Amino acid sequence: SQQGEEDPQALSIQEGENATMNCSYKTSINNLQWYRQNSGRGLVHLILIRSNEREKHSGRLRVTLDTSKKSSSLLITASRAADTASYFCATDAWDNYGQNFVFGPGTRLSVLP
């Protein structure tokens, strides 16, 4: 089963509003990463947060990590139409077979002008 699960599956907001996406996972992790994917394109790395970190910022992006709840959130402030994309969390963990890198199913964000 997938390690990461994003919530909500789809989100529609107006330009200028903030967008929050959540990611839950099941096992201990080394780090958690967020990626963006525009329709039909490859993924673009946004932020990596390590298991000993609680919050990171990058421009209009803010990521939090709560290892006790096994969850992470991605906040996009002052959203723009260009932020319309799918957002995926990916967990990097070790299991019985070695290193395990798993993407969640993603949140589809639509920012309306």
Added chain:
Amino acid sequence: EAEVAQSPRYKITEKSQAVAFWCDPISGHATLYWYRQILGQGPELLVQFQDESVVDDSQLPKDRFSAERLKGVDSTLKIQPAELGDSAMYLCASSFEGGNNEQFFGPGTRLTVL
């Protein structure tokens, strides 16, 4: 800016035919990944290479899929024979060392099996 190259961008084939995808990672990146992404889902890791060695191929359907990275640089993913359920986007990514490093993705190859 360095990018991961993939070819072809689009491939249409009939079931039972063989297909091959090529990936050239960013220079100096030791770790290379092949993912399959079905429409509306997240990428699923098929195989991970560290240099020329396979690190993880636990999700690779080995009866029909094969991957190689002979010189530890570019890589080829092959499907033989292709099945209808193989229609998907095939993404290649590379990272400097794997683990605590971001992955850089190529544009992908969209495969349609008829």
